[in-house]
Amino acid sequence: MIETFKSVIDTLSAPTVSFTLLTLLTPLIFPPTDWFDKLNRKLGIWRLWTKPGLWAGMGFITFFFIVGYFDPNFNITLTKPDNFPIVLMVYSMFFFIWLGMKKAYINDDRLAEGLKPEEYNDPDDKVLVWPDLVYIEFISLILFMVFLIVWSILVAAPLEEPANPASTPNPSKAPWYFLGLQEMLVYFDPWLAGIVFPMFIIFGMMAIPYIDTNPKGDGYYSFKERRIGIFIFMYGWLILWLFLIVIGTFFRGPNWNFFGPFEYWDPHKVVPLNNVNLSEYLWVKMLSTGLPTNIMLREFMGFLVVFAYMFVFPILLAKTWLKDLFEKIGPIRYTTLMLFGLSMFSLPIKMYLRWFFNLKYIIAIPEWFFNI
Amino acid sequence: MSEEKITPTASVGTSTQNSENGKEMGRRGFFKWLSLGWIAFAGATGGFFTVMIRFLFPNVLFEPPQTLKIGFPNDYATNTVDIRYKKSFNIWVVRDEESIFALSTVCTHLGCTPNWLRTEGKFKCPCHGSGFRMTGINFEGPAPRPLERYKVSLSNDGQILVDKTKSFKWEKGEWENSESFLVV
Amino acid sequence: MAKDNKQKSFLERMGESQVWKSIIRSGVPHTRRQRMHAILGSVFLHLHPARLPKHAVKVGYTWCMGGLSFFLFVVLTITGILLMFYYRPTVEYAYTDIIDLTEQVPLGMMRELHRWGAHAMVLTVWLHMLRVFMTGSYKPPREFNWGVGVLLMTMTMFLSFTGYLLPWDQLAIWAVTVGTNMARAHPFIGHEGPGASLLAIGDINLVHMGSDVRFALLGGRFVGEATLLRFYVLHCIAVPFIMMIFLAVHFWRIRKDGGISGPL
Numbered sequence A: 001m002i003e004t005f006k007s008v009i010d011t012l013s014a015p016t017v018s019f020t021l022l023t024l025l026t027p028l029i030f031p032p033t034d035w036f037d038k039l040n041r042k043l044g045i046w047r048l049w050t051k052p053g054l055w056a057g058m059g060f061i062t063f064f065f066i067v068g069y070f071d072p073n074f075n076i077t078l079t080k081p082d083n084f085p086i087v088l089m090v091y092s093m094f095f096f097i098w099l100g101m102k103k104a105y106i107n108d109d110r111l112a113e114g115l116k117p118e119e120y121n122d123p124d125d126k127v128l129v130w131p132d133l134v135y136i137e138f139i140s141l142i143l144f145m146v147f148l149i150v151w152s153i154l155v156a157a158p159l160e161e162p163a164n165p166a167s168t169p170n171p172s173k174a175p176w177y178f179l180g181l182q183e184m185l186v187y188f189d190p191w192l193a194g195i196v197f198p199m200f201i202i203f204g205m206m207a208i209p210y211i212d213t214n215p216k217g218d219g220y221y222s223f224k225e226r227r228i229g230i231f232i233f234m235y236g237w238l239i240l241w242l243f244l245i246v247i248g249t250f251f252r253g254p255n256w257n258f259f260g261p262f263e264y265w266d267p268h269k270v271v272p273l274n275n276v277n278l279s280e281y282l283w284v285k286m287l288s289t290g291l292p293t294n295i296m297l298r299e300f301m302g303f304l305v306v307f308a309y310m311f312v313f314p315i316l317l318a319k320t321w322l323k324d325l326f327e328k329i330g331p332i333r334y335t336t337l338m339l340f341g342l343s344m345f346s347l348p349i350k351m352y353l354r355w356f357f358n359l360k361y362i363i364a365i366p367e368w369f370f371n372i
Numbered sequence B: 001m002s003e004e005k006i007t008p009t010a011s012v013g014t015s016t017q018n019s020e021n022g023k024e025m026g027r028r029g030f031f032k033w034l035s036l037g038w039i040a041f042a043g044a045t046g047g048f049f050t051v052m053i054r055f056l057f058p059n060v061l062f063e064p065p066q067t068l069k070i071g072f073p074n075d076y077a078t079n080t081v082d083i084r085y086k087k088s089f090n091i092w093v094v095r096d097e098e099s100i101f102a103l104s105t106v107c108t109h110l111g112c113t114p115n116w117l118r119t120e121g122k123f124k125c126p127c128h129g130s131g132f133r134m135t136g137i138n139f140e141g142p143a144p145r146p147l148e149r150y151k152v153s154l155s156n157d158g159q160i161l162v163d164k165t166k167s168f169k170w171e172k173g174e175w176e177n178s179e180s181f182l183v184v
Numbered sequence C: 001m002a003k004d005n006k007q008k009s010f011l012e013r014m015g016e017s018q019v020w021k022s023i024i025r026s027g028v029p030h031t032r033r034q035r036m037h038a039i040l041g042s043v044f045l046h047l048h049p050a051r052l053p054k055h056a057v058k059v060g061y062t063w064c065m066g067g068l069s070f071f072l073f074v075v076l077t078i079t080g081i082l083l084m085f086y087y088r089p090t091v092e093y094a095y096t097d098i099i100d101l102t103e104q105v106p107l108g109m110m111r112e113l114h115r116w117g118a119h120a121m122v123l124t125v126w127l128h129m130l131r132v133f134m135t136g137s138y139k140p141p142r143e144f145n146w147g148v149g150v151l152l153m154t155m156t157m158f159l160s161f162t163g164y165l166l167p168w169d170q171l172a173i174w175a176v177t178v179g180t181n182m183a184r185a186h187p188f189i190g191h192e193g194p195g196a197s198l199l200a201i202g203d204i205n206l207v208h209m210g211s212d213v214r215f216a217l218l219g220g221r222f223v224g225e226a227t228l229l230r231f232y233v234l235h236c237i238a239v240p241f242i243m244m245i246f247l248a249v250h251f252w253r254i255r256k257d258g259g260i261s262g263p264l
Helices: A002-013 A015-029 A034-043 A045-049 A051-070 A072-078 A085-112 A129-154 A176-187 A190-211 A224-251 A278-286 A300-319 A323-357 B027-055 C010-015 C018-024 C032-040 C065-084 C094-103 C110-134 C143-163 C170-184 C213-218 C225-256
Strands: A126-128 B067-069 B080-082 B091-095 B099-104 B115-117 B122-124 B131-133 B138-140 B149-154 B160-168 C051-053
Touching (some): A002 A015, A051 A072, A085 C110, A129 C065, A176 A224, A190 C170, A224 A323, C110 C143, C213 C225
Antiparallel strands (some): A126 C051, B067 B160, B099 B149, B115 B122
């Protein structure tokens, strides 16, 4: 029974499976359109945001970690000092998203009935900060300090072997909160994954309030009124950030190969990873000629693809499917949204291209350190 | 003070009292001095920040020597990768059918140290999974380009001399350079 | 005061003493007015408004995560200062000093508090951001403060990064190697970044291993003594200093933007 569970989890955890499943699930869990909403109701996914949903989710996470703790292979990953706070992350993220969504659903129902949101109070009926807020802050601060002290007594802070410039640990992992970035580095060159994309994440997040012109849902939990915004945010946050952290922490083993969480970390696991550039696909495999010596000629296909994706595609969208949006938010907001949005979605696209076609670079100009 | 004689455009009070040489500073002169002042301010600020940034770049570095003698060519067997100097000098000494060359142990992706897996005949980086063949050519994982080779030469006593200050990059066609390998 | 002096409790009498009043400015707050005065008259508490809408004191709405993040910032500052008494940022001593901190120093838990506090702070900051997003609190007039918050989150992460380098263990050296090699690939100002080769006069490259952004970060061409010192200074002084300025702006803007967000 337990063994079946483990092998099922191992199979599901293969990135091609788990990432695809989660990508398909996200629009069902946070339905951005009526069609998905209908499906969400039909499949009963909304029940996730009820009390039984909370218990089921918490139960599953707990079961997974208990089984993991007693599994000799997973135990090593799980109890590594720099990894295990990820347990707190999984629990707290699930709980707080549950809490937020539950409140959002309650407010959605209230708003549908023409009532004010639950948070609404008469503006004249205010409470005093002393004592009402100060005491709450004081109590939560003490409770948190107790929690931190207990944590510090129970678990020693991570300390690895003394620095040795000659031998890199295998696998060499950053603490859990950076493993999403580290995972990104597998698919993109450092100048993109290490510099440009982190900048884009920061500036993209800062741009959210200026792009999201929807005035509704300000100051209270709600979902229906701003479902597209929440969906896009949740896809970036849950899948492209938190799930990549989970992948990096639990599913990456020696030589940065994929392993199921209950799988033995075999350092000699052979994974054929012959990565091929788009230019090689075009000139060598399709046209059966050698690579042209002229760099621009060699890579023109890649430039074409990137140009089409980043510049032509948004214009086409603005004229067809996103016409209403374009007219509503105007060209500057639309351009910003597309720049950050398309960059964000380029990550899963590149991941799939790597997994299924062994595609290394779309544009490969190592001579100029310019690889995309 | 401006040397030009400028007619006052606004007569507020008796401003002649204030100027020492009796000349009045008109609107033109005022703007001249104002812009000069601002330019000087911008220049000084810019200069200060330039110096501040320059401050971050030390002139003298305390770094270990970059050349090493690694023994005689016959110490290395054909088609092997020697890992003796990996720890102390960050190089692999590789001998193939025709030549001996020194490969840098710095992964071209993000600088981790790959491991030589003899059975699989490749260098494999533990950080992000880049793989390199014995020649240093990258073939898997995220590494964008092959490992770098260092300058090798024969010293007077017949030993191989590796000079890490000069490196050769494959993608720039520098491996053709006769300094990047030693014919044996 | 209707009560006679004899009937008053010790605490009450203390609250009316000259010393107490001179420090706290108001006595023991009993009336509504005095309670508001207690908040307004204290430099620490006046970050708060005197009165709040009811939903703002519900933990279910705020999750208390912003407050806890700030609290952790304070905890990390205090424990960090204590750790600095024992830690020497040199390649020779860094690692052994860390071991001493656990084994020789009384209350050897200080490093644990600092390290786990940092992990916890990353989490609370993320959760705070999640709460602000879920309640749509980034919407006007709070757009700017959301941006400040994003920068504060970035600084939290950067503090974590510079912090775990300091023990100079295997994690530290490889994290700094990987992290600073990303700087090597910075467009234009990293010597292995796209565009760097364009910045050249004739045959002389302006951006090379000894002049790029990575060099400035490391204080040399290789990870070593100078690197450790630079990251130590960044971690202990530079980033916390900038962060405190941004924290002040963040808190001030909460008040200026109409207090805590809520439905109209």
